[in-house]
Amino acid sequence: MDMDKVNSMDFGDFVEVFGNVIERCPLIAAAVWSQRPFSDLEDLEARFCAFIDVLPQSGQEGILRCHPDLAGRQLQRGTLTAESQREQSAAGLQGLGAEERRRLAELNAQYRARFGFPFVLAARLRDSAAVMSELARRLHCPPAQELRTALGEVKTIGRLRLRDLLGADPARL
Amino acid sequence: MDMDKVNSMDFGDFVEVFGNVIERCPLIAAAVWSQRPFSDLEDLEARFCAFIDVLPQSGQEGILRCHPDLAGRQLQRGTLTAESQREQSAAGLQGLGAEERRRLAELNAQYRARFGFPFVLAARLRDSAAVMSELARRLHCPPAQELRTALGEVKTIGRLRLRDLLGADPARL
Numbered sequence: 001m002d003m004d005k006v007n008s009m010d011f012g013d014f015v016e017v018f019g020n021v022i023e024r025c026p027l028i029a030a031a032v033w034s035q036r037p038f039s040d041l042e043d044l045e046a047r048f049c050a051f052i053d054v055l056p057q058s059g060q061e062g063i064l065r066c067h068p069d070l071a072g073r074q075l076q077r078g079t080l081t082a083e084s085q086r087e088q089s090a091a092g093l094q095g096l097g098a099e100e101r102r103r104l105a106e107l108n109a110q111y112r113a114r115f116g117f118p119f120v121l122a123a124r125l126r127d128s129a130a131v132m133s134e135l136a137r138r139l140h141c142p143p144a145q146e147l148r149t150a151l152g153e154v155k156t157i158g159r160l161r162l163r164d165l166l167g168a169d170p171a172r173l
Numbered sequence: 174m175d176m177d178k179v180n181s182m183d184f185g186d187f188v189e190v191f192g193n194v195i196e197r198c199p200l201i202a203a204a205v206w207s208q209r210p211f212s213d214l215e216d217l218e219a220r221f222c223a224f225i226d227v228l229p230q231s232g233q234e235g236i237l238r239c240h241p242d243l244a245g246r247q248l249q250r251g252t253l254t255a256e257s258q259r260e261q262s263a264a265g266l267q268g269l270g271a272e273e274r275r276r277l278a279e280l281n282a283q284y285r286a287r288f289g290f291p292f293v294l295a296a297r298l299r300d301s302a303a304v305m306s307e308l309a310r311r312l313h314c315p316p317a318q319e320l321r322t323a324l325g326e327v328k329t330i331g332r333l334r335l336r337d338l339l340g341a342d343p344a345r346l
Binding site for chain 2: 010011012015024025026027028029030031032033034035051054055056057058059061062063064065066112116117
């Protein structure tokens with residue numbers, strides 16, 4: 001898909017195609033449509049990131065709260081969005097043993113209790129060992145820093161999803 | 174459900190229960206959770222409205238773009254959210270004749286082309302004749318005024334949905 005195609009989309013098509021670039025937040029794609037035309041992929045990415053950056057803190061936390069746990073109930077039940085399913089599978093989170101799953105669930109619960117949002121990570125850039133060690137590390141970060149880190153991961157996930165949709169090279173990230 | 178119950182919810186439960194108070198915008202419920210505890214239903218309603226009010230205009234338009242057309246394809250295909258399905262049925266939009274459906278589709282398309290978002294109305298407070306006449310009237314309003322009107326309808330829909338969820342009296346609206 002090229003940018004002329006993207007720029008010619010009505011908002012219905014745009015939200016259908018880009019609505020899950022930010023997990024379960026079609027509102028953001030729908031808002032970004034106001035900024036068309038986009039000059040290129042980087043411009044489109046920048047518009048998604050800029051919208052996230054201008055939200056009040058509660059809205060930024062809200063974005064994070066729309067994300068599923070990594071290796072959580074939704075992965076086991078098969079109720080993840082297609083994008084999350086693919087990303088969590090790519091990190092090998094479907095193949096975890098019972099003990100690893102239990103340990104990850106425990107750390108996820110501690111993280112949620114401490115920060116008030118779930119642990120978000122661009123899983124497909126990592127393997128399951130890295131997911132676990134990142135979670136254990138970030139669990140002890142100061143809250144303001146952790147919010148920034150988590151939003152950075154949301155943006156990375158969004159960039160990778162945009163590159164998938166536009167057929168661009170994900171290795172450039 | 175009383176406010177103590179609401180105030181004791183973790184964000185996962187809160188988003189599951191209130192995620193569609195604003196149509197297809199779980200991000201907003203997830204953001205509102207940051208403002209707990211809520212003193213009463215009016216306070217909870219006010220938090221949803223306040224979040225909408227502080228969004229940049231593109232975000233407010235984005236909320237509207239997450240709404241389905243009234244009596245549109247999704248109603249016919251049965252792919253509306255449960256809440257929208259109920260509301261559009263209550264206005265009698267499922268029982269329209271072919272000619273009325275054609276006329277409404279035409280006006281909806283004109284409205285979308287003029288304003289860049291779909292026609293949004295708290296349908297369950299109206300019958301199909303009132304939906305049609307309101308659409309014909311609002312189609313000619315100045316864009317800035319129409320954005321305010323449409324967001325007012327979004328808030329009314331949200332208030333009614335909140336009252337449904339909390340078992341409060343919708344007649345007080």
